[in-house]
Amino acid sequence: MDLILASKKADKTIAEVEGLGGYYTWSSTQFPVLSQKKVAAGLLVLQPRGFAQPHYADSSKIGYVCEGECIVGLISPEDSKEEIIKIQKGDALPVTMGAVSWWYNGGNSEVTIIFLGESSDEYTPGEYCYFFLTGAAGILNGFHNEFIAQIFHMTETESEKFIKDQSSSNILIKINERTKMPDPSNKHELVFNFDSAKPNVEVKNGGVFTTLTGKNLPLLGDLGQSANRVVLEGGALFGPIFTADSSVQLSYVTKGSGCVEIVGLLGKKVLGPIVKEGELFFVPKFFPFAVRAEAGGMEFFSVITSSKQVYGQLSGGKKSIWEAASPSVLEASLNASPAVIQSFKSKIAKGAVIAPPSTI
Known part of the structure; x- marks a missing residue:
């Protein structure tokens, strides 16, 4: 691929x-x-x-x-x-x-x-x-003057001037300083603020992971889309995770920079560069990915083509697939001793989808 x-x-x-x-x-x-x-x-x-x-x-x-x-x-x-x-x-x-x-x-x-x-x-x-x-690219410019005059109950002279005023x-x-723009409502049910929202995951010295789904904004259920934001401290790592519901993810780096690694079919790495502020990266369905922030930290905003956000978590924590797997299955598949697997699972249980910088 x-x-x-x-x-x-x-x-x-x-x-x-x-x-x-x-x-x-x-x-x-x-x-x-x-x-x-x-x-x-x-x-x-x-x-x-x-x-x-x-x-x-x-x-x-x-x-x-x-x-x-x-x-x-x-x-x-x-x-x-x-x-x-x-x-x-x-x-x-x-x-x-x-x-x-x-x-x-x-x-x-x-x-x-x-x-x-x-x-x-x-x-x-x-x-x-x-x-x-x-404006000059406006749809009104595409209709004949007689159409505009008739639909808006104008004379043809009035409609000609009306359209001409648009052309430039x-x-x-x-907006002119003297123009009074309409006043907005203070709060609105269509807006979700990531800065004030309670994070789904928060790790000391690591960062925060906050999701926005149809549960937060019902309109997203109709759109069939959702969003999330990841804020990482310098050296912290997010993931690896993968979308488990056939959705794809498009992400924009809002601050800082970091290394994004995406793994494709048969364990082949398909992306591994430094992605910087103002750049996009795309994650295909089912492809696991991980992001590690550079020294200055990194933030990225993502939209997912599903209103639910179903992730398979290959990192640490209670939702980790590694944590859920039976010890004997891990022993066989990882070709490791029971002692190694026991240590592995105990460390996985203490982790999260965000890992702070290593102190080792």
Whole structure:
């Protein structure tokens, strides 16, 4: 199986405006596994007063705020009600396919949001396809002037000006200081904050592992996706684990760097490089993987194509497969003495999916 599982930083610029930010993606030509496995990633960067125009996409995804804070408008086609949501660093926000959204940075510092999830294979497999309501790339520009005039009850002169005003507007624009943007709700049931959530696993001097599933946000059950975040101290190791429910995992390094090892069929290593901040790595279904942070530590955010997150744990702890296996089975399969297996199982029982730096 020939899979390219790691990528450098985003290589494709969808939109970029000086002083406002940009939207960037990973192309299927550089990272072909995205189209092969129908997953995608996008990175939105907004400077203060930067505004990403209203749009919808052909796929559902989960947005994670790496830095900063912004206001998001969401309109579901099902009820046509606009939800105004404030999101900040550490927040995850699901965005369903077909839902119209806009994104505004009303703060004083840059905001960075990574979007990960499944992609459609209808138009550009491995990439999200966006449909903008407004601006030069907006859908209104594609309809005849008479259509616009009739549907919006305008004169043709009014509709001509209406469309002309759109033609010079970019995907990203700057909001005038005098413009009063809508106020967001303080709390929202669609947002999950990883910074304040109780970790599923927390190891002293090692790090934390926090999951987001349909139990935390019911909408994820409809999306068929989930997410998690791993924060590792320098030298700490996460895993090895594998997805046991045929789902795949797409991960983005939000901070630091580390060595990612993925093992494929017949015990063959298929990935083993240093992955750095701003880069993606992909884990196929059933392939075990482990991550060890470099000296400065490492954080990565992942989206899994299942709402449940069923992992097989090959590391230490009570959920470890090694811990569950019978001693006699381990003796035979590992070709080890009873004394060695007893010592092995006692050490496994004390561990967890995260291991702190070795003191040996």
